[in-house]
Structures are given as structure tokens and as C-alpha cells.
Amino acid sequence: MTQYTAPRRDIDFVTNELLDYAGHYRSLPCGEDATPDMVDAIIGEAAKFAEEVLSPLNQSGDQQGCTWQDGEVTTPDGFKEAYKMWVEGGWQGLSHPAEYGGQGLPMSLGLIKSELVGTANWAWGMYPGLSLGAMNTLYVHGDEEQKQTYLGKLCSGEWTGTMCLTEAHCGSDLGQMKTRAELQDDGSYRLNGTKIFISAGEHDLTDNIVHIVLARTPDAPEGTKGISLFIVPKFLPGEDGEIGSRNGVSCGSIEHKMGIHANATCVINFDNATGYMLGEKNEGLAAMFTFMNTARVGTAIQGLAASELAYQNAWPYAMERYSMRALSGTKNRDKAGDAIIHHADVRRMLLTARAFAEGGRAMIYDAAIYADHMLFAPTEAERDAAENELGFLTPILKAFLTETGLESASNAMQVFGGHGYIAEHGMEQIYRDARIATMYEGTTGIQALDLIGRKVVLDGFKLYAAFSKKLYAQGLRSLFKGKRRGYGASLLCYTLGWNWKTVKMLARASRNRDAVSAASYDFLMISGYLSMAYYWSRMAEVAAEALEKNPSDSDFYRAKLETADFYFRRLLPRTRGHASAMDSSTDSVMGMPPERFPLR
Numbered sequence: 001m002t003q004y005t006a007p008r009r010d011i012d013f014v015t016n017e018l019l020d021y022a023g024h025y026r027s028l029p030c031g032e033d034a035t036p037d038m039v040d041a042i043i044g045e046a047a048k049f050a051e052e053v054l055s056p057l058n059q060s061g062d063q064q065g066c067t068w069q070d071g072e073v074t075t076p077d078g079f080k081e082a083y084k085m086w087v088e089g090g091w092q093g094l095s096h097p098a099e100y101g102g103q104g105l106p107m108s109l110g111l112i113k114s115e116l117v118g119t120a121n122w123a124w125g126m127y128p129g130l131s132l133g134a135m136n137t138l139y140v141h142g143d144e145e146q147k148q149t150y151l152g153k154l155c156s157g158e159w160t161g162t163m164c165l166t167e168a169h170c171g172s173d174l175g176q177m178k179t180r181a182e183l184q185d186d187g188s189y190r191l192n193g194t195k196i197f198i199s200a201g202e203h204d205l206t207d208n209i210v211h212i213v214l215a216r217t218p219d220a221p222e223g224t225k226g227i228s229l230f231i232v233p234k235f236l237p238g239e240d241g242e243i244g245s246r247n248g249v250s251c252g253s254i255e256h257k258m259g260i261h262a263n264a265t266c267v268i269n270f271d272n273a274t275g276y277m278l279g280e281k282n283e284g285l286a287a288m289f290t291f292m293n294t295a296r297v298g299t300a301i302q303g304l305a306a307s308e309l310a311y312q313n314a315w316p317y318a319m320e321r322y323s324m325r326a327l328s329g330t331k332n333r334d335k336a337g338d339a340i341i342h343h344a345d346v347r348r349m350l351l352t353a354r355a356f357a358e359g360g361r362a363m364i365y366d367a368a369i370y371a372d373h374m375l376f377a378p379t380e381a382e383r384d385a386a387e388n389e390l391g392f393l394t395p396i397l398k399a400f401l402t403e404t405g406l407e408s409a410s411n412a413m414q415v416f417g418g419h420g421y422i423a424e425h426g427m428e429q430i431y432r433d434a435r436i437a438t439m440y441e442g443t444t445g446i447q448a449l450d451l452i453g454r455k456v457v458l459d460g461f462k463l464y465a466a467f468s469k470k471l472y473a474q475g476l477r478s479l480f481k482g483k484r485r486g487y488g489a490s491l492l493c494y495t496l497g498w499n500w501k502t503v504k505m506l507a508r509a510s511r512n513r514d515a516v517s518a519a520s521y522d523f524l525m526i527s528g529y530l531s532m533a534y535y536w537s538r539m540a541e542v543a544a545e546a547l548e549k550n551p552s553d554s555d556f557y558r559a560k561l562e563t564a565d566f567y568f569r570r571l572l573p574r575t576r577g578h579a580s581a582m583d584s585s586t587d588s589v590m591g592m593p594p595e596r597f598p599l600r
Contacts (some may be wrong), residue, residue: 003311004055004120006013006047009556011359012425013114014365015039017542018535021108024369028376030104046113049089050120051066053082058121061262062429064290065205068254073202073264079124083205091126091314098133098275100151103244107375108368115361119305122433123262127160129298130200134161134212135247140231141279141287147556149237150210160206164195164213164232164268165288172446174214174285175223181215181230181275189277191232191270192216194252197440201266202251208243209234211268211274214284221282229284230275248273259432293391296398296441297371300364303401306434307357309404310412313427315341315350318415340415348570349411355536356404360562362535363401367393392455392463393531400528402437409434450518452529457506457516464502466529473494474534487537487568494533494575496519498526501579508586518589521584526575533572540564 015021021039054525084557086092095110096102110132117125138147153159160323170176178365179193183331193215202209211232220226238244252267270414279287316342322332326342340346370393373386413420420427456464471491478488502523508515543560549559 001059001424002055002309002430004051004058004309005312006043006050006119007308007361008043008047008359009358009553011043013373013539013542013556013560014362015112017546018539019366019369020360021365024108024372024452025106028106028372030106030372030376033103034105034109034572039122042105042109043112043116045089045369046091046116049091050087050116052123053085054121057124057262059426059429061121061123062259063261063423065261066254066264067262068202068251071250071252072352072484073204073251073254073266075127075203075205076262079127079262080205082124083127083157086128090156091156092131093135096139097153098108100139100147101155107371108365111297111301111364111368111371115301115304115364116300118301119308121262122302122305123260126131126260126263127200127203127205128157130163131157131159131161132298133163137212137229137230137287139279142231145513146231146276146278146549149241151229153241154206157443159208159210159233160200160203161210162198162201163269163276163288164198166195166197166199167193168196172442174227177214178229179213179214179270180219181228181277183217184274185277189215189217189230189275191230191248191273193196193268193270193276195268197255198268199263199440201268202254203264205247207235211249212278212288213270214274214288217281224285225289226282227284229278229279229287231278232270232275233262234271236377242553243403250344258435259429260436264339280440284358292313295396295449296394297364299398299437299441300360300394300401302434302437303398303403304357306366306430306437306589307353307360307408308401310359310408310427310430311350311353311429312389312417313425314353314412317419317425318346318350320469321416342467349415351563351566352571353408353411355563355571356401356408356532356540358563359532359536359567360401360404362539363393363397363531366535367397377415388463389466392451392459392467395442395447395451395455396524396527396531398441399438399451399524400531402434403444403525404528406431406434406438415498445521448524449517452516452523456502467531468495468499468526471530471534474537478537478541482537482541484537484564487540487564489534490572491530491537491567495530497579498530498575501526501583505582512586514522514590515586518586519582522578526578526582529572529575529578536564536567 022036025034030121049474057078064076067074072486093102131154138151154161167177181189181191184190211234213230214227215230216226232247236245237242237246248271250269252269254263317338321340322335322337322339324337326338331338331342369385370390377383405521413427416427419425475488475492479485482488505519540561543557547557
């Protein structure tokens with residue numbers, strides 16, 4: 001089975017040496033209590049919970065799975081007890097306002113907690129994870145009465161939350177959704193319809209579940225402009241705020257899935273269910289993006305988690321598995337073969353997972369700083385700027401890190417050889433659990449279209465230009481003042497090539513609009529590799545400077561530099577293939593008529 005150890009030293013490196021979280025927290029009105037000692041204690045306790053409580057339930061939960069009977073879902077053995085410990089520890093409201101029962105600490109600290117929980121046991125972590133999106137959506141768009149009614153229970157963890165978007169006939173095209181909401185005399189709404197793929201939609205961890213639901217009113221315009229957002233609890237709150245009567249919400253079934261078996265993916269039926277409008281009428285999709293963007297950053301963490309867990313469990317096997325002799329000469333003379341860590345291709349796979357895990361951590365933790373500024377910056381202009389920056393990065397984080405996480409999981413299986421395909425070692429579970437991450441909250445293709453369409457073209461290239469400028473600045477800084485000048489030169493060269501290919505692609509798009517969609521995936525992947533290169537360049541500079549001081553943990557910094565070298569020499573060059581594909585004729589994708597696809 002898989003084992004998980006929280007990567008405390010690397011988390012400390014990213015937060016303190018690379019990104020200066022301590023200085024960042026001093027600048028926040030909510031950061032007064034986030035002292036270095038307090039942060040270290042919180043991360044330490046979260047790591048202990050992840051390692052000792054959640055990790056041992058990961059494989060058993062996958063094997064047992066959730067069960068459904070007569071509309072009720074039972075989670076695997078140990079899940080309910082672990083959740084009780086979670087609530088008693090006050091973990092759910094760590095980064096939410098104290099006025100609603102939270103602890104009022106920065107969002108970025110909550111994100112570190114989410115990484116630890118998710119890597120140890122992704123299926124379990126989705127139950128409280130979905131609640132975070134519901135909490136954020138209520139906090140941003142709810143009126144005071146709604147906040148008082150629901151946020152306290154959600155922040156304590158006594159209740160959980162979900163988001164209900166997808167319907168069987170429309171998937172990601174929410175303009176086709178049919179769930180209806182009719183206004184009642186008391187100002188509430190009566191909802192009827194069915195939603196599918198609702199993660200954590202029914203379970204036995206809490207007594208109540210608060211569904212955040214997209215639906216149409218009878219007079220709503222067609223398409224996405226006619227969607228509103230509603231709060232629909234499983235049990236209606238009574239006058240005292242506690243659970244009242246059962247609402248018209250039921251779980252029709254749970255899906256039989258490739259992975260994350262321990263998290264219930266539900267069909268949820270709304271039959272004359274009482275709901276309450278959240279935000280403005282017909283503005284539901286915009287409001288739901290608060291939830292969706294929370295979920296997308298959370299999904300990016302799943303990509304990081306897959307890379308981290310895969311690496312942690314593959315390298316010990318490579319150290320202890322003896323097979324064939326190393327090409328450079330015998331290494332383990334007392335064994336029938338050498339440890340496979342001495343084979344170059346095994347090292348390639350291990351270093352790929354390590355580079356993606358550590359690079360992904362830097363990317364996500366820096367994005368979390370934007371999330372803090374989005375909520376707590378002193379001026380509206382600064383808050384808006386942070387939201388725009390995070391909005392640009394979100395599709396890159398979500399899509400790129402889930403794709404690389406899946407690759408890491410696949411590579412880790414390969415390190416194990418045939419044993420990686422066997423359930424007892426746990427490697428195939430990492431792959432199965434990670435596979436969905438590239439699809440939910442919008443597939444990689446949808447994220448790519450969002451990035452190039454909304455965040456680049458419709459934005460007038462402002463965010464794209466700022467992103468490119470950041471890459472150039474780091475490249476120049478490293479080239480002229482840094483200790484790893486070759487990395488700066490590579491970053492400059494690859495960024496310049498990416499910009500040129502983008503200009504050419506958009507020029508083609510003026511004549512053929514399919515040019516954008518045909519190139520969007522490659523554009524996104526280049527964006528991801530360049531973004532990660534930016535952080536690896538920065539991490540290499542920090543590590544090189546630290547080594548000059550002869551620290552006691554010099555091996556840590558040497559490993560950081562060696563991984564950076566691998567990234568720049570072996571992974572960043574992949575952008576050349578993506579750039580070539582991005583630059584190719586649109587006809588290579590769109591030329592074949594649909595009627596010729598069946599001809600084989």
C-alpha cells in the first residue's frame with residue numbers, strides 16, 4: 001500500500017525561502033495571528049492528521065468504496081471517525097471569517113492544509129473540499145441572513161456543501177440545462193430537476209448537506225444568460241438554525257467509477273425542493289464561478305498530489321528493487337542485479353515526477369498569494385488586479401498540473417513494472433484517482449479554450465502581456481545577475497518563441513476561427529511549462545545562494561539544483577514540440593469531414 005509523509009522541508013523552502021509567506025502575512029489584515037511559529041504549528045498538526053489518520057484509510061477506502069441503499073450513502077470504514085476528528089480540530093473554517101465561526105487565517109494557509117489532506121487521501125478530502133467552494137460562494141454572494149443561517153454550520157464542519165451544475169444532456173454546456181426554479185409566495189423557490197456527477201452529494205459524515213444549485217426561472221432568457229443560483233439544503237433549517245424538515249432532495253444513485261471510489265459521485269434529484277436565490281436573478285453562472293474557480297484551484301492541488309504521492313512511493317521501490325546490471329558497471333555486487341535506481345530511464349521517470357511535484361507546489365503556493373490579495377488587499381483596484389491575475393493562472397494550474405500529475409502517476413507505475421499494475425502496491429490507485437482530475441471542473445480542452453479565448457483574446461492581451469513580462473524579467477535577472485544564467489537564457493529563448501507562435505496562430509485565426517481551438521491545447525501546455533520554468537529558475541537561484549552559506553542541509557539544496565537542471569534540460573524542451581504543433585496547419589485537425597471518420 002502507499003505511504004505518505006508530508007514534505008515539510010520543501011513546504012518550508014517554498015513558503016519561507018522562495019515566497020516569503022511571513023512577510024506576506026504581515027501585510028494582510030488577517031495575518032496578525034499567522035506568525036511563523038503559529039503557521040509552523042498548524043502545518044505540523046495538519047501533516048500529522050494527514051499522515052496518521054487519512055493516509056491509512058486511502059487504500060482501504062478505495063477497496064471498500066461507498067455503498068448506496070434507498071437513497072442513503074455509507075462511506076468506507078473509518079471515514080466518519082476521521083471527519084469527526086476534523087470537526088473537533090476546527091480545520092474546516094481555518095481560512096474563513098471569525099464572524100461566521102472560522103479562524104480568520106489567510107486563504108493560502110488553508111491551501112497548504114488542502115495539499116496535505118488531498119495527497120494523503122484525495123477521496124476523503126473531497127468531502128470537506130467541496131464545502132470550501134460552497135462557503136466561498138455564500139460569503140461572496142449571499143445576503144446576511146443566508147450567511148448567518150449557513151456559514152456557521154459550514155465553517156464548523158457540522159454541515160457540508162456541494163455544487164450542482166451538470167445535467168445528463170448538457171455536460172459543460174450549461175446553457176442547455178433544464179432544472180427549473182419557480183418563485184413561491186414566501187419568496188422561496190420550488191426546484192425540480194436532476195443533476196449528475198455531484199461529488200460528495202450524499203454521505204453519512206454530517207446530518208445536513210447544503211447544495212449550491214444552478215437552475216432557471218420560468219421567465220429566464222435562453223442560454224447562459226438565463227441561469228440563476230440557489231441554496232437548496234437537504235434538510236431545511238429550523239427557526240433555531242438547527243435541522244428542520246426534510247427537503248425534496250434525494251440521491252437517486254451513485255456512479256460506478258474508475259477511481260476515487262471512497263467519494264460518492266451522486267445523481268441528485270430535486271422534487272419540489274425548497275431553495276433560496278443566491279445573488280442576483282439570471283446572474284447565477286457568474287456567481288457560480290466563485291465556486292468553480294475554488295474547485296479548479298483545488299483540482300490543481302490534485303495534480304500536485306498525484307505527482308507527490310507517486311514520487312514518494314516510487315523512489316523507495318527503485319532503491320530496493322534489483323534487476324539487471326547498470327550500464328556504467330556493477331553497483332550491487334552482493335545482489336543478482338543492481339538496484340533499478342541506477343538505470344537512467346528509471347531516474348528519468350522519478351525526476352519527472354519530482355520536478356512536477358516541486359514545481360507545481362511553487363506555482364500553486366504563489367497563486368495562493370493572489371487569492372489572499374483578492375480578499376484582503378486594501379483597495380478595490382488591488383483586489384480586482386489580484387482576481388484577474390488568479391483568473392489568468394487558474395486554467396494553467398488546473399489543466400497543466402493535472403496532466404503532469406497523471407503522467408507522474410503513470411511513470412510511477414512503470415517504475416514498479418508489472419507490480420505497478422497490481423492493486424496491493426497502490427500505484428494503480430494513484431493513476432485511477434488522478435485520471436478524473438483532467439476532466440472535472442472543465443476538461444483540459446475547455447481550460448485551454450478558456451485561457452486563450454477569454455483570458456488572452458477577449459482580455460485584449462493585457463494579462464498575457466503581464467505574464468510574458470514576468471517571464472522575461474526573471475530570465476533577464478537570472479541571465480545578468482543570477483548564479484544559473486543558463487536557465488535565464490533558456491527562459492528568455494522559449495518565451496520569445498512562444499510569443500511569436502502565438503502571434504502567428506492569431507493571425508491565422510483572423511482567416512479561420514478553428515485555428516484557435518486547434519492550437520489551444522498546445523498553447524496551454526507551453527504556458528504551463530514556461531510558468532513552471534519561471535519557478536524552477538527562481539528556486540535554483542535561492543538554492544545556489546543558500547549553498548554558498550554552507551548550510552547543514554546542503555544535500556537538500558543540491559537536490560533542488562539537480563532537479564532544476566533536469567527540468568530545464570529534459571522537460572522544458574517539450575515546448576518545442578507543442579510550438580511546432582501549434583504552428584501547423586489547422587487543416588491537419590479540421591480537414592477530415594465528419595463522414596470520413598467511420599471509414600477505416
